[in-house]
Amino acid sequence: MTQATSAKVTKLNRVERNAWTKQKIFDAATKVVGKYGYAEASVARITEVADVAQGTFYNHFENRQELLDQLLPKIGLDMVHFIRARTGTADEARQEIERFSAFFDFIREVPEFLRILNEAEFFAPAGYQKHFDNISSAYLRILQRARAAGATSTFSDEEFEAIVQVLMGARGYLSRRYSYSEHGVTAVPDHVISAYRKLVTHGLFNVPDEETKS
Amino acid sequence: MTQATSAKVTKLNRVERNAWTKQKIFDAATKVVGKYGYAEASVARITEVADVAQGTFYNHFENRQELLDQLLPKIGLDMVHFIRARTGTADEARQEIERFSAFFDFIREVPEFLRILNEAEFFAPAGYQKHFDNISSAYLRILQRARAAGATSTFSDEEFEAIVQVLMGARGYLSRRYSYSEHGVTAVPDHVISAYRKLVTHGLFNVPDEETKS
């Protein structure tokens, strides 16, 4: 997916060679950041993994930050497609659980994603912003559509925006807590999924009777 | 709170002077990290703000990291006390909303907290770990007590652990989205609070009838 085809290098025209070099750098950055984090992703290290000279880097990217900021949005789109493909046509609550599970499946598919996502806020703020805009607007539409279908509790648009943050926060924190391990990324335990399902379907607290109308 | 009293400097004995200097460094670090982030919090900058020599720093802290790792747990305890003081004796759901609101109030009291919290995971992992252990164990006890009082839906201990992550993730992500602004920290909008209340009391989705037993 983010893998540069290692096919024949010969017989490429100028444009193709150019794109191929850029892709090599991009893939190298994904690997390096995914494995060692943004802080350790020096231009020297990235270009070494990409097997190009340091100077070559600057023929393709304005500076180090530009590349780092492109990392998350690109993989983020992969994630959206991955999740969409795994979401069925059951009722809305079930679909949300499917999306939730698919998120963790994606993390295992692309182990670099977790680190790239989590660190981006501080090391690639522009990329983080872009990714979050992508995700949250998509998520918001999903919720609005569910509401239109009468499948949700009563939430205003503004409240939905907040809910989107909560749901993304849940994924972010849970993945940090449950997906990291010594070597590689592990599957998320079932009780995490069930806890999430209960929360989004019934809430957390029983409400005393007289308050149920609020 | 984390502010060194700038009262009389004269007439302090050796022990007091020593503590006072350390506190000056600590306060300076809080300010600097809160304003510019850990990455920009060089020892040079911190000691400049603290108005001590760079060498003095190393009389009080083993190294830069040690100080950074102390920052979050210390302020985190302030937060716990702050929230506890603002939590009443109403029903459990209301108390949770009070805690939630109080969290955002605390952020406004100590504007540095937000940045110190959010960046700690990567720049002060030991401190982050300590803080999160503090918070999540306290939170877990709260939920268990509520469950014992029959105030929550049916969750296992393991599920509660996951819920704690979700609730902390909610605070983390919402505060990033709604509390930051150009200059300083703003109050969180009411619809964020109402969205949170609805989620924890009723959940997000209506569940089709035949599923209600699950």
Next chain:
Amino acid sequence: MTQATSAKVTKLNRVERNAWTKQKIFDAATKVVGKYGYAEASVARITEVADVAQGTFYNHFENRQELLDQLLPKIGLDMVHFIRARTGTADEARQEIERFSAFFDFIREVPEFLRILNEAEFFAPAGYQKHFDNISSAYLRILQRARAAGATSTFSDEEFEAIVQVLMGARGYLSRRYSYSEHGVTAVPDHVISAYRKLVTHGLFNVPDEETKS
């Protein structure tokens, strides 16, 4: 000899420029260590003399120590060649005196050598080790060959190893005592040479008759 040719700098290709820069650093280090000693040979000072930026240093040497450890063995080889070229085909005792004299001649040729040699044990232990292995194994072979030619008193291989240490110690201590002076390095006095000759040809003490068989 260890002097970078200051000839045309222009018209060098990349490889040549690279080697030339490294040689400039090397020569600068030789000068600096020779004049001020290892302790004062900071990277800042060396690069200033070499007229390159500090960062350039680390393109050519892993770290400061690596350079320092290369200094002695490199010049040490120059010394070996120098001495070998000055050693004739007279009897073994005379050859040893020639080598001894040539050692002091070399010191005057390369005045930096003395300090680089003497301080290396503590400031560049790896380089010192390498140099001494070079020298002592060569020296040992010389003695063994002389013994095979019946030109020495009766010594075992182990005793020869000790003798090598003594002969090197003699050069080391004598050069410290007689070659240093206010400014620059002076020739060694004749009586030093004659004393050495007498020692290695007749020993120091007359032996009472009854002991001569031991």
Next chain:
Amino acid sequence: MTQATSAKVTKLNRVERNAWTKQKIFDAATKVVGKYGYAEASVARITEVADVAQGTFYNHFENRQELLDQLLPKIGLDMVHFIRARTGTADEARQEIERFSAFFDFIREVPEFLRILNEAEFFAPAGYQKHFDNISSAYLRILQRARAAGATSTFSDEEFEAIVQVLMGARGYLSRRYSYSEHGVTAVPDHVISAYRKLVTHGLFNVPDEETKS
């Protein structure tokens, strides 16, 4: 010998307390330099071992260097006495072997001596100078007396001075090579002693007949 009596500290008058503190620092320095070398002998480390405050150091020594420069001469005198006590009344050649052996015995008695001696040249030049003046003048007198007794080959005073350097160089280099080991200081092998004896009694090389008169 260099050990501060750890007897009653109480009941000392001002002068005694003063001397006792100075001795504590001195002993600590001996230990530290002997074990870790001059370079690692920071004032902080020495005073910590001596169990006094850093500032106290400067009540007894002008500066760090002054102390370091006193170390070697003081222990050097101990060595002279030690060797003298071990030298018998046999013929001069045997006495020299006794002195040589006693030197290595002393090294084992006072293991710190070796390092303090070897590093002094560069880290405590003044102390090194003083020590060497002490030793070499004493040594010179020994040789002159032996010559007066007709026990040596024909050497002039100047040649004797050079010989003294050679003999000291022999001890220095041999001790570095044969006395150091992983932990502690080891006895010198017999073949080192026999090699030395042969050298000083018979010389190293057989001299062709026609040269024997030179």
Next chain:
DNA sequence: TATGAATGAGATTTCATTCAT
């Protein structure tokens, strides 16, 4: 377009010495 050596600012840390108490 690719190369990779050169740059130099900036970061952390050490440590001999001072000095007020």
Next chain:
DNA sequence: AATGAATGAAATCTCATTCAT
């Protein structure tokens, strides 16, 4: 005389970026 916190200069090393070939 003893204390130990404060000082600040100096050292090593990193790394994003430039630029001549």
